[in-house]
Amino acid sequence: MASTAELERIVSQVRRDIVRQVHAVNSGHPGGSLGCAEYFVSLYFEIMKHNPSNFTMDGKNEDLFFLSNGHISPVFYSVLARSGYFPVAELATFRKLNSRLQGHPTTHEGLPGVRVASGSLGQGMSVAIGAALAKKLNKDTSIVYTLHGDGELQEGQIWEAAMYASAKKVDNLISTVDMNGQQIDGSTDQVLPMGSLRAKFEAFGWDVMDLEKGNEMGSVVATLKKAKEHTGKGKPVMILMKTEMGNGVDFMMGSHKWHGVAPNDEQLAQALNQNAETLGDY
Amino acid sequence: MKKYTFTEKKDTRSGFGAGLSELGKSNPNVVALCADLTGSLKMDAFAKDHPERFFQIGIAEANMIGIAAGLTIGGKIPFTGTFANFSTGRVYDQIRQSVAYSGKNVKICASHAGLTLGEDGATHQILEDLGLMKMLPGMVVINPCDFNQTKAATIAIASHEGPVYLRFGRPTVPNFTPADQKFEIGKAVMLNEGTDVTIFATGHLVWKAIEAGEQLAAQGISAEIINIHTIKPLDNTAVINSAKKTRCVVTAEEHQMNGGLGDSIAQLLARELPTPIEMVAVNDSFGESGTPDQLMTKYGLDAVNIVEAVNKVLKRK
Numbered sequence: 001m002a003s004t005a006e007l008e009r010i011v012s013q014v015r016r017d018i019v020r021q022v023h024a025v026n027s028g029h030p031g032g033s034l035g036c037a038e039y040f041v042s043l044y045f046e047i048m049k050h051n052p053s054n055f056t057m058d059g060k061n062e063d064l065f066f067l068s069n070g071h072i073s074p075v076f077y078s079v080l081a082r083s084g085y086f087p088v089a090e091l092a093t094f095r096k097l098n099s100r101l102q103g104h105p106t107t108h109e110g111l112p113g114v115r116v117a118s119g120s121l122g123q124g125m126s127v128a129i130g131a132a133l134a135k136k137l138n139k140d141t142s143i144v145y146t147l148h149g150d151g152e153l154q155e156g157q158i159w160e161a162a163m164y165a166s167a168k169k170v171d172n173l174i175s176t177v178d179m180n181g182q183q184i185d186g187s188t189d190q191v192l193p194m195g196s197l198r199a200k201f202e203a204f205g206w207d208v209m210d211l212e213k214g215n216e217m218g219s220v221v222a223t224l225k226k227a228k229e230h231t232g233k234g235k236p237v238m239i240l241m242k243t244e245m246g247n248g249v250d251f252m253m254g255s256h257k258w259h260g261v262a263p264n265d266e267q268l269a270q271a272l273n274q275n276a277e278t279l280g281d282y
Numbered sequence: 283m284k285k286y287t288f289t290e291k292k293d294t295r296s297g298f299g300a301g302l303s304e305l306g307k308s309n310p311n312v313v314a315l316c317a318d319l320t321g322s323l324k325m326d327a328f329a330k331d332h333p334e335r336f337f338q339i340g341i342a343e344a345n346m347i348g349i350a351a352g353l354t355i356g357g358k359i360p361f362t363g364t365f366a367n368f369s370t371g372r373v374y375d376q377i378r379q380s381v382a383y384s385g386k387n388v389k390i391c392a393s394h395a396g397l398t399l400g401e402d403g404a405t406h407q408i409l410e411d412l413g414l415m416k417m418l419p420g421m422v423v424i425n426p427c428d429f430n431q432t433k434a435a436t437i438a439i440a441s442h443e444g445p446v447y448l449r450f451g452r453p454t455v456p457n458f459t460p461a462d463q464k465f466e467i468g469k470a471v472m473l474n475e476g477t478d479v480t481i482f483a484t485g486h487l488v489w490k491a492i493e494a495g496e497q498l499a500a501q502g503i504s505a506e507i508i509n510i511h512t513i514k515p516l517d518n519t520a521v522i523n524s525a526k527k528t529r530c531v532v533t534a535e536e537h538q539m540n541g542g543l544g545d546s547i548a549q550l551l552a553r554e555l556p557t558p559i560e561m562v563a564v565n566d567s568f569g570e571s572g573t574p575d576q577l578m579t580k581y582g583l584d585a586v587n588i589v590e591a592v593n594k595v596l597k598r599k
Contacts, residue, residue, distance in 0.1 A: 058356050107384050115355050117384045120375050126345045127380055130352020130360075133337065137313070138356055157376070160345035168337075 002046050004217045010045055010082060011037045011217065013279040015248045017078035019271040020281065021094040022262040028095060028103070031258035032149060033075035035180045035215065035243035040079040042220045043145060047228070052084035055112035063142045064131055066116060068124020069149035069178070070104040071260070076114075077101050081282070085113035088282045122155025124148065125175060129165050132173045143231055146175045151183030154192050159204070165236040166205025173236040174227045175206075178214070180245040182256035197240055207235040214243035248275055283499035284474045286492050288458040292429035294450035294486075295393040299324025300429075301436025302361060302391075306332045309359065309440055315350055316363045317343045322452075323363035323393050343368045344376045350388045351380040359440055360388050366395035366449055367408035370415060381445050382418040389439050390415075391448045395425075396536035397564070397581055398453045398486060398574040407569035413541020415447040416514040422446040422467060423514040425535075425543075427488035429457040431511060434465035442467055449485065451536075453574045456489045468512045470520035476506035479592050480524040480531050484510045484543045487534040487562070487583065494534075494588035505592065516546050522555055530595045531559045534588050536578075539563040558598035560591035 014037045022028035044050070048063040067076050074094065081088045086100070093099035100111040104119030116127045124146050132144040152158065165173055177197065185191050194200070201208045207230050213219040223239055230237045245259070246252025249271040252263075263271055305312045306328045314328050315337040329336040339346040343364055350360035362369065369392035370377070381388045392411065399407050416423045422442065426432040432450050439446045459471075473488070474495055483491035488509045495505045506524050510517065525531055531551065533544035544561035551557045564581050578584055 060356070064355070116351060116386075117379050120379045123344075123348050123376055123380050126348020126376075127352040127355075129345075130349035131355045132352070133349065134353045134356025134358050137334065137358065140356070157342075157344040157348065160340075160342035161348065164339065164342065164345055164349070167340075 004221070007041050007045055007217050007221070009278040010041045012275045013277065014041060014075060014078045014082065015275040016272055016277060016281060017091055018074040019249065019263055019268055021074045021077065021091055023268040024092065025095040026262045028074055028262060029071040029260045030074065030262065031182065031245040031252055032069065032072040032178065032180060034249060034252060035245045035247050036072055036075050036147065036178055037248065038215050038217050038220045039147065039176065039241060040075050042217065042224055044079045044083045046221055047224045048145065049142060052113070055085055057115060059115070060138065061140055061142055063145065064115065065145045066124045066128040066131070067105060067118055067147055069121060069147065069152050070118030073103065073105050076105055080113035082279065086111065091282045121149070121152040122157040125158055125161035128173060129161055129170050132170050135172055141172070143228065144173050146173070148175065148177050150177055150179045150181065150188055150194070150197070151191070153177065153194060153197065162201065162204045162206065169234050170236050171232055171234050174231065174239065175236065176239040176241050178243055179240055180243045182245045182259060184256065184259050186256055201238045205235060206238040207233070208238045208240065211239050211241040214241035215247045250274060283495050286458050288456040290457055291454035292457045293452060293454050294426060294429060294432040295322070295452060296324050297426070297429035297432030298391055298393065298436050298448070298450050299327060301433040303327040303331065305437055305440050306335070311357055311359045312361065312440055313337065313353055313358045314361045314363065315339055315346050317341055317346050317368065319364050323391070325363050343373045347373045347376040348380050351384060351386045354386045354388060361391050362388065363391050363393070365406060366392035366411045367406050370411040370447070371408060374414060378418060382421055385420065386445060387443055389446045389448060393450055394452045395449045396451060396486070397569045397577040397583070398451050398536065400452065400574045400577065401571050403571040404568040409538045409564050409569065410541060411449060412513055412537050412543065413545070416541070416546065420444060421514065422512070424467065424512050425449045425485040426511045427485055427509055428455055428459050430459045430461050430463060431465065434463050435511065438465040438467060451486060455486055458489065468515040468517055470517035471509040471511065473509055474505065474507040476504040476528065478504045478528060479596060480506040480508060480528045481534060481588060481592070482508050482510050482521065482531065482543065482547055483534040484513060486536050490583070490585045491534050491588055493585035494592070497585060497589050498592055503592065503596070510543055513543055513546060516550060518550055521547055521550055525551055525555055525557045529557060530599045531557050532562065532588060532591045532595055533559065534562040536583055537563055539565050558595050560595040562587050562591050
């Protein structure tokens with residue numbers, strides 16, 4: 001059981017990993033990655049039962065995580081490496097030729113910790129449902145987690161999956177939506193307002209929880225713990241997690257502009273100044 | 283010409299249903315998913331015998347492909363069932379990312395392929411599915427010719443690790459291949475040895491190729507007839523060896539000429555052994571409503587069209 005302070009120390013390093021990965025290849029998606037750092041660190045260092053040193057595709061008797069909005073791969077890779085799935089030094093290969101750390105996560109190069117390719121949006125919830133159904137068939141009581149972007153909910157397949165999960169009582173599933181309110185062309189309200197996501201998911205039969213402070217470690221851990229208690233009760237669980245895109249790097253916050261843009265040398269230095277090196281840079 | 287007989291005509295989709303049913307009993311890891319077409323896909327027996335391993339998805343094919351990909355994580359061998367149109371074109375990106383690129387052991391089983399779906403018309407008559415599927419890296423593409431072969435193929439693909447597209451259809455066709463045949467993925471089946479021309483046929487066109495072979499024999503033309511049940515991986519050796527012998531080739535399939543079996547064989551021969559080739563296929567056209575027989579005639583996919591193609595290609599030798 002890690003303390004909030006310990007988890008926050010990891011988050012600081014993860015933020016450094018994110019901006020350094022993206023800066024090194026002048027491409028990638030820092031904004032959404034930074035916004036979800038607390039969620040990922042909570043999940044991988046506190047909440048999930050998993051076995052980083054001995055990764056198997058089937059993950060029997062382990063909790064599984066599926067990243068549906070694959071473009072926030074920098075935070076995923078950082079947390080996978082920092083929790084022991086692969087050497088931290090490998091973060092230096094992000095988006096480079098012959099790397100296992102592809103622009104968007106994939107199983108194709110055999111990176112431990114990744115169980116399906118994602119990037120083309122809207123597919124992760126369906127895959128997670130399949131994995132959750134396999135767990136039920138295997139009498140495996142572990143939990144399956146997914147993360148989605150709020151813009152991603154504009155994809156129709158999400159709603160096919162959402163309808164199925166409640167209708168068929170897939171109650172070993174905890175999905176989270178990163179509600180940072182931003183997508184490539186602007187705010188979600190400018191691009192395609194989605195109304196009340198709580199009302200929508202409730203109407204689709206989910207057990208819905210709000211996480212108002214998705215960048216506050218204590219709140220994230222508490223909500224994920226509560227969500228776990230809600231599994232096994234006949235409904236899939238949805239966490240609507242409000243985050244700040246670019247959180248932890250002041251000039252990246254509050255705008256969609258850092259969705260898919262890398263910092264320059266000066267901006268990198270600024271970002272690193274704001275986040276202490278706690279676990280050693282790769 | 284070797285004589286082929288049959289005792290009854292049966293639909294290939296029922297061969298799939300029978301194979302799936304047998305797998306249900308023999309392999310506890312086999313699971314099945316269907317998008318509201320259980321009866322049409324003949325999956326009822328599996329659903330009845332193994333309700334815990336049957337997933338009724340509803341009319342949501344994208345979700346079905348994703349769930350199938352997920353079920354492999356945990357060791358299941360998912361067989362998805364819907365019409366060929368909704369098994370491929372509708373869910374191409376889901377298959378590409380969640381199944382093919384992710385290397386998932388999903389069996390995409392597709393009925394009502396091609397014109398012989400009949401009266402429902404062109405919205406449902408996909409003639410592009412083989413091309414779509416064969417372009418995906420690592421995807422195995424199989425199009426068996428009758429009930430027995432479809433049943434054998436269904437059972438065989440469960441033992442193949444990796445994604446497979448299995449295509450079959452709605453109409454009843456002569457069931458002439460042996461019930462106890464061993465189905466080998468990627469291995470062409472020699473139906474008749476000949477010397478003048480080779481006819482490579484797949485799916486429903488295999489029986490028509492046999493009929494064409496009989497007509498050609500009556501004209502004194504010796505046709506080699508080869509059943510290519512696996513479009514990918516193509517049996518390169520069988521194709522090249524036969525083309526070397528006969529030095530001219532006709533392909534026959536219920537599919538667009540672009541992207542189908544003829545396209546694969548032409549590509550191989552152009553590289554390895556340039557050979558005159560004619561293709562019996564749909565030529566850049568959608569289908570329409572009609573009975574299966576009427577449509578096969580109108581779109582030029584009958585035995586007579588194969589005979590015509592043979593006569594044409596013989597002149598190019």
